[in-house]
Amino acid sequence: MIKIFGHPASTCTRKVLMTLAETKTPFELTVVDFATGEHKKQPHLSRQPFGQIPAIEDDGFAFYESRAICRYINEKVGGSLIPVDLKGRALMEQWISVETSNFTPHVMKFIYHHVFQRPQEPAVLEAAGKGLETALGVLEAGLTKSPFLAGAQLSLADVCYMPYIEYAMATPVKATFAKYPHVSAWWTKISELPSWKKATGKA
Template structure:
């Protein structure tokens, strides 16, 4: 059996969970190495050798090291193109271009407001950090405009980049999962018929359900 690739970081991290989902879609054997950020392990000299910015995830494939979750997903999809979900990163230039434009839309338009909302609504309460109501309101408005574009697109095609589930859709799973499960932003997504249908479909994939299981198992046990 080939040496498993290594993913460093907690599965609760949105960026780490993106990579895990991609690995599962592509049927790639991997080892998850938890990094305890509360203890500052992400700033240790050894870790900084593979992730110079001291963030998660970091990724190792034998002598290769990478960081930035979307780049890691592209690498995995290209290297293991013939196994698992072969449509994940497209099979021709036009498919790849369509996937890329929606990955960029996620990164540039969807992630900024949804990332703020995930932190403010999902993580800040757990960390005893005061929520910024002005910031929440502002980013709900920004996200709403993005979702209007998505709803129109998803009325024209099953998935964002076409008829097949791809990295374009996968990239949205981590942030949307936190928003739909336990915040009032859920209504922003589910009130839009096409976005709601799309979310139910992509979040039901076996790869993502396994990631959620990994997240749940990493939570501290209640006394």
């Protein structure tokens, strides 16, 4: 049985929970208690040396990094979240890199400020707002070409954005997302998936 060490409210854990739900993979979640700083102490530091979540252990094989964990799970169980064709895989990797480098650092500023009680300076939010608009414009253009980021089917590219958008929708940047019709339609479609409801504890 795959063991995940994480927290159900954590964005990075949710990518993994979504991958597990979508691939119908059995797992056991061990909650790492952020409130008591469990992530910064042993034994968690042996699982994740940066003191972050999530981490995984599968039959004695242990590693960390949410996106690597998602790829591993999908490949291990023969899931459909990694395109089989070379071009589809290239697009998936492109969009995951955009998420990591150009989307998440900006959207997280709003999530910290409005959801996780970590106030950000106005100048930081202003810069993040500009970066987010640029990223959303690029996503909008991509989603005019295909229903999902890497083509005709849901892939890990879509999964990697989901936890951040879920929280962003509870902040004032919901209005920014609404300016991008293809992004909005894509979010409506993927956030209604039963697997996402399961991953976020709504079902």
